[in-house]
Amino acid sequence: MARARSRTRRETVVETRNLSMRFGGVTANDDVNFRLEAGELRCLIGPNGAGKSTFFKCLTGQLKPTEGVVTIRGVDMTGADPHQVAQLGVGVKTQVPNVFDGLSVRENIWLAARRAHGAERAERLTAETLERVRLGDIRARAVGALAHGQRQWVELGMVMAAEPWLVLLDEPAAGMTDEETVFTAELIREINRTASLIVVEHDMNFIRAIAGRVTVFHRGAILMEGPMDEVSADPTVRDVYLGHKH
Amino acid sequence: MGAETGAGRLWPLGALAVAFMALAPQVLQLFTIINLTTAIALALLGLSLGLIWGYGGILCFGQTVFFGLGAYAYAVAAQNFGDTSTAVLVAIAVGAAFAALLGYFMFFGRVSDVYLGAITLTVTLVFFSLIRRTSGPEYKIGDALLGGFNGTSAPPLTLPWDSAAILFPNQLFYVAMSALTLSYFGCVWLTRSRFGRVCAAVRENETRAELLGYDARLYKLGLFTIGGGLAGLAGVLMANGVGRVTPDLFGLPYAAQAIIWVIVGGRGTLIGPILGAFGIFYLNSWLGSQQLVNLNVVLGLVLIVFVLLLPQGLAPTAMDLAARAMRGRGRARRRRRPRRALAAEPAE
Numbered sequence: 001m002a003r004a005r006s007r008t009r010r011e012t013v014v015e016t017r018n019l020s021m022r023f024g025g026v027t028a029n030d031d032v033n034f035r036l037e038a039g040e041l042r043c044l045i046g047p048n049g050a051g052k053s054t055f056f057k058c059l060t061g062q063l064k065p066t067e068g069v070v071t072i073r074g075v076d077m078t079g080a081d082p083h084q085v086a087q088l089g090v091g092v093k094t095q096v097p098n099v100f101d102g103l104s105v106r107e108n109i110w111l112a113a114r115r116a117h118g119a120e121r122a123e124r125l126t127a128e129t130l131e132r133v134r135l136g137d138i139r140a141r142a143v144g145a146l147a148h149g150q151r152q153w154v155e156l157g158m159v160m161a162a163e164p165w166l167v168l169l170d171e172p173a174a175g176m177t178d179e180e181t182v183f184t185a186e187l188i189r190e191i192n193r194t195a196s197l198i199v200v201e202h203d204m205n206f207i208r209a210i211a212g213r214v215t216v217f218h219r220g221a222i223l224m225e226g227p228m229d230e231v232s233a234d235p236t237v238r239d240v241y242l243g244h245k246h
Numbered sequence: 247m248g249a250e251t252g253a254g255r256l257w258p259l260g261a262l263a264v265a266f267m268a269l270a271p272q273v274l275q276l277f278t279i280i281n282l283t284t285a286i287a288l289a290l291l292g293l294s295l296g297l298i299w300g301y302g303g304i305l306c307f308g309q310t311v312f313f314g315l316g317a318y319a320y321a322v323a324a325q326n327f328g329d330t331s332t333a334v335l336v337a338i339a340v341g342a343a344f345a346a347l348l349g350y351f352m353f354f355g356r357v358s359d360v361y362l363g364a365i366t367l368t369v370t371l372v373f374f375s376l377i378r379r380t381s382g383p384e385y386k387i388g389d390a391l392l393g394g395f396n397g398t399s400a401p402p403l404t405l406p407w408d409s410a411a412i413l414f415p416n417q418l419f420y421v422a423m424s425a426l427t428l429s430y431f432g433c434v435w436l437t438r439s440r441f442g443r444v445c446a447a448v449r450e451n452e453t454r455a456e457l458l459g460y461d462a463r464l465y466k467l468g469l470f471t472i473g474g475g476l477a478g479l480a481g482v483l484m485a486n487g488v489g490r491v492t493p494d495l496f497g498l499p500y501a502a503q504a505i506i507w508v509i510v511g512g513r514g515t516l517i518g519p520i521l522g523a524f525g526i527f528y529l530n531s532w533l534g535s536q537q538l539v540n541l542n543v544v545l546g547l548v549l550i551v552f553v554l555l556l557p558q559g560l561a562p563t564a565m566d567l568a569a570r571a572m573r574g575r576g577r578a579r580r581r582r583r584p585r586r587a588l589a590a591e592p593a594e
Contacts, residue, residue, distance in 0.1 A: 060457065062453075081456070081461075082453075082456040082457050083455075083456045083457075083458075083459050083460055083461045083462070086456070086457055086458055086459035087459040092457045094453070094457070098451055098453050098454040098457065099451065099454060100446075100447050100450035100451050100454060100455075101450055101451070102446075102449075102450045103446065103447065103450055107443065110443075111443060111444065111447050111455075111458060112458050114440060114443075115458050115459045115460060116459065119440075155454075158454075158458065162458065162459070
């Protein structure tokens, strides 16, 4: 029976059931039921304060949900620490670039590769990743001295070097020029070949570029889910974004 | 980071240490050699702080607590067992174990940096006050009286296989210098290992390290424990250099000086804190013999000058200057070289 179902329905990699997150009197997430299938590239969109980032942090272990359950590949990860989530093989990129400023580009990537792999494999992965994110020429530079877009790529490179099967990205294209955004979208599609992805994003054009299904957040809950074209044509979603009634 | 770049350039430093160790007792007077042993003990204390602060980002204001505990553990164990080799191991173990205990509560309790400094300073001052009040005959561990304000005697090191063969000051100096040299190269190896690189990553960005799957708390605890063990060993050398252990080892002057050694010598290097400790130690004894100015005024001035003018500290500044001089010489040589010869040179 299990086999019959897997033919129609792919494996669930991330699931939340009745997830709520409250800060004092403020409800940031309210009863969110979310499911991500293996191989999917899902974008989370919604206006400011819709609860996307809070939801994201509940998945990565940076926040402990007030209520509800988070499971990753069937394992209950509710209230787990970020390093425990990462050790499952989950790659995370945060909204503000979190990099090792005082260390070189190469070492940043190496630290990501070395966590899960032996010394030789880590060296090879580091070299490969530096090429993939096109930072080979500045591998010896300190990351703190790089431009914003390059720092974002260093962080993406760190995510890729660990060879994750699930990747969570919070606004990967924030603050990038158009050209940089195009390359970032390319990288994300490349990651999607081997990993399932959840991407929190504001930029509608960027979401169109990486395609995939979209989940719309509004006032801490899921408003609707579907392909990008369908979602962007929906009158309720337009209301939410433009903030006025017909 | 200075020490991370010079991969193959360490052997001259090792050769220098060995040469100094071999020659100093031949050239210097006995009094100077005994003094040097004390200076080496303080340098090792500086190294232990340089390791955890410079490479782990752990600002421990009370590194002296492990130093003092190591010294007392050595004195008490040596008085009880008579065998000083066991006492040395006990001292290192006590320093490391107390660091592990204190570190467990601080790191797993997610104490922030500023509070960590305040807590460690308080702990060392608590020990200072506590040990000072142990002057009665009832305060004894085994056969060893703690002795309150006056402290207790530290039996000198003996040969490991013959507890009757007490080491002479010259031999003590060899032991101290070997301990410092080996500890230094051990720390260099550690900071270049995977463990050391992850500690540096935690120092740079704890959130990112955790998102990569490293448990930052465990790495900090590991480094802090190693630092505690090294400080305990420094306590052993101090006890041997002075011949007594007193509550002063826990006191504010040493606790504050350790921070100053690291700032003056250069945070983020391992040789810096050692040089800083030696420098300040000899500045101290010189000023003590001059009776010209108050010691603390000078120390304060030194600190202000370094924070304002040389915030990187001595060792990194010297390395920068050396690197610049090398580049400058390279440029000068290229300019002098006739132009046609340039084409034959491989591109640099």
